[in-house]
Amino acid sequence: MSKKKKKSIDVIIVGGGIAGCVLAFHLSNANLKVKVFERRSRKNVGHDWCDSIEKEAFSYAGIPPPKGKERKKDRNHLAILSPNLESIVHLKYYNYWIVDRKLFQERLYELAEKAGAEFQFETEIIEPMGRGQWVVGVKKKDGSIEDARLIIDCSGKERILTKNIEILDLNVNLDKEDYIKAHRELHKISDGNLDWQNHEISKKVLYYRYGYEKGFSWLNFEDDNHLDIGAGVGKGFSDRSPKAIVNDFVNSRNNIDNDKVRGGGGEIIIRRPTTMVWYGFLAVGEAACQVIPTTGCGVGSAMIAAKIAAEVTVESLLKKEVSIDSLWEYQVRYIKERGRNHAALDMMRRLFLRFDEEEISYLVKKEILTKQDFENIIHAKYTRIGLLRILLTAFKGISRIKLMLKVGKAIMKSNRIFAHYKKMPKKYNSKRYHEWLLGQLHLFEKIEEK
Numbered sequence: 001m002s003k004k005k006k007k008s009i010d011v012i013i014v015g016g017g018i019a020g021c022v023l024a025f026h027l028s029n030a031n032l033k034v035k036v037f038e039r040r041s042r043k044n045v046g047h048d049w050c051d052s053i054e055k056e057a058f059s060y061a062g063i064p065p066p067k068g069k070e071r072k073k074d075r076n077h078l079a080i081l082s083p084n085l086e087s088i089v090h091l092k093y094y095n096y097w098i099v100d101r102k103l104f105q106e107r108l109y110e111l112a113e114k115a116g117a118e119f120q121f122e123t124e125i126i127e128p129m130g131r132g133q134w135v136v137g138v139k140k141k142d143g144s145i146e147d148a149r150l151i152i153d154c155s156g157k158e159r160i161l162t163k164n165i166e167i168l169d170l171n172v173n174l175d176k177e178d179y180i181k182a183h184r185e186l187h188k189i190s191d192g193n194l195d196w197q198n199h200e201i202s203k204k205v206l207y208y209r210y211g212y213e214k215g216f217s218w219l220n221f222e223d224d225n226h227l228d229i230g231a232g233v234g235k236g237f238s239d240r241s242p243k244a245i246v247n248d249f250v251n252s253r254n255n256i257d258n259d260k261v262r263g264g265g266g267e268i269i270i271r272r273p274t275t276m277v278w279y280g281f282l283a284v285g286e287a288a289c290q291v292i293p294t295t296g297c298g299v300g301s302a303m304i305a306a307k308i309a310a311e312v313t314v315e316s317l318l319k320k321e322v323s324i325d326s327l328w329e330y331q332v333r334y335i336k337e338r339g340r341n342h343a344a345l346d347m348m349r350r351l352f353l354r355f356d357e358e359e360i361s362y363l364v365k366k367e368i369l370t371k372q373d374f375e376n377i378i379h380a381k382y383t384r385i386g387l388l389r390i391l392l393t394a395f396k397g398i399s400r401i402k403l404m405l406k407v408g409k410a411i412m413k414s415n416r417i418f419a420h421y422k423k424m425p426k427k428y429n430s431k432r433y434h435e436w437l438l439g440q441l442h443l444f445e446k447i448e449e450k
């Protein structure tokens with residue numbers, strides 16, 4: 001009697017968070033056999049709070065937009081406060097939805113499972129398995145090994161496979177400048193007004209205090225009675241923990257209930273992307289350092305990158321060709337879509353980490369940091385800044401020549417990195433890519449030297 005042969009796995013995905021689920025959904029829809037290993041239990045995946053997610057990411061990634069309980073009140077008014085809380089910039093555009101991450105995560109599981117993906121929860125992967133230069137499988141914590149035609153790292157900030165592939169900059173050692181520590185809590189508010197120094201907090205506005213403690217803090221009414229209070233601080237640049245910033249705000253106001261409704265925190269990788277492909281291997285989402293460097297928002301990029309990665313994977317597997325030459329298309333498309341903007345914003349962020357709060361407050365007050373700059377910072381867009389703008393900027397801050405020189409330098413370096421990313425090789429060529437990578441490292445190294 002002939003036994004039916006078990007179909008071998010086409011794609012292994014490590015990490016069943018945002019990127020892992022979007023990938024699993026699209027790859028399974030393309031009739032590939034997909035297995036996802038997630039170290040947590042199903043109910044423990046996803047944040048126990050609401051996050052801001054770019055609206056465009058849903059349409060790009062082919063995921064139906066959030067609705068009902070999954071989506072909180074829309075915001076189209078942002079108030080950006082200077083670190084000293086004296087100046088305020090109003091933006092009437094916020095291209096994000098505020099989304100319940102638990103409900104969204106569960107919806108992603110349902111979509112991926114319906115498409116045919118198989119999830120194994122409470123299964124921790126400890127390293128990739130290689131054959132020659134190829135990645136061919138993964139090792140589980142219990143020592144067993146699973147193979148597939150393609151292996152994808154979606155393990156978020158753990159980067160469990162990527163950090164163990166000692167090639168190019170995949171296993172780059174991340175340092176303190178590459179992280180932000182973030183914390184957010186939802187609290188019930190009783191009657192009475194709330195203010196932030198002299199600014200009365202409106203229930204219709206999302207407030208950002210930008211540049212505070214080498215990061216940012218925020219306030220947003222999720223509904224009439226609940227306030228989301230959050231903070232992110234540059235790791236190693238501020239002695240204060242983001243949790244302490246949130247707690248201080250809570251304790252200083254009588255009409256905020258001391259007990260949080262939900263919330264939590266953690267570290268986020270906020271640097272420019274690393275190399276995202278190797279032989280038989282891709283990294284997607286925070287594992288490939290795709291979070292917006294100036295906001296810490298990583299869900300939208302993870303969704304967009306997952307969609308691109310899925311398209312390239314399907315094409316490559318159809319051709320039976322999963323070498324770096326074929327998978328390179330993913331890196332090229334992602335860098336064009338988002339990566340080069342993130343790289344320029346990362347350069348800008350690193351240079352601004354070296355400004356003090358008084359200097360940033362001055363730049364906001366004098367409108368040297370403009371509305372357009374803040375719109376770009378929040379929406380992860382980088383527009384090359386021309387000479388005329390640099391001169392006008394210098395004129396506005398004529399009394400602070402040294403500071404203006406620092407601003408000019410930051411603009412020029414960010415322009416340069418943006419231009420460098422535009423020149424990333426469109427086809428994989430080991431020598432040319434190494435040269436490009438070294439050029440990139442060199443441009444970033446220079447700021448750390450100063």
Ligand SMILES: Cc1cc2nc3c(=O)[nH]c(=O)nc-3n(C[C@H](O)[C@H](O)[C@H](O)COP(=O)(O)OP(=O)(O)OC[C@H]3O[C@@H](n4cnc5c(N)ncnc54)[C@H](O)[C@@H]3O)c2cc1C
Nearest residue numbers: 015017018019039051052125155156266285286297298299
């Ligand atoms: C306090 C805080 C607030 C944030 N706010 C926002 C926000 O408002 N908007 C926004 O866009 N982003 C926000 N982020 C960032 C965002 O959560 C991440 O960038 C995003 O989830 C990245 O998606 P991902 O799929 O790459 O990784 P994740 O969603 O983190 O998924 C990775 C998964 O891999 C699993 N995993 C890890 N290691 C292993 C292993 N060895 N074996 C098996 N599984 C493993 C993890 O358990 C996890 O489920 C915030 C982060 C924090 C900490």
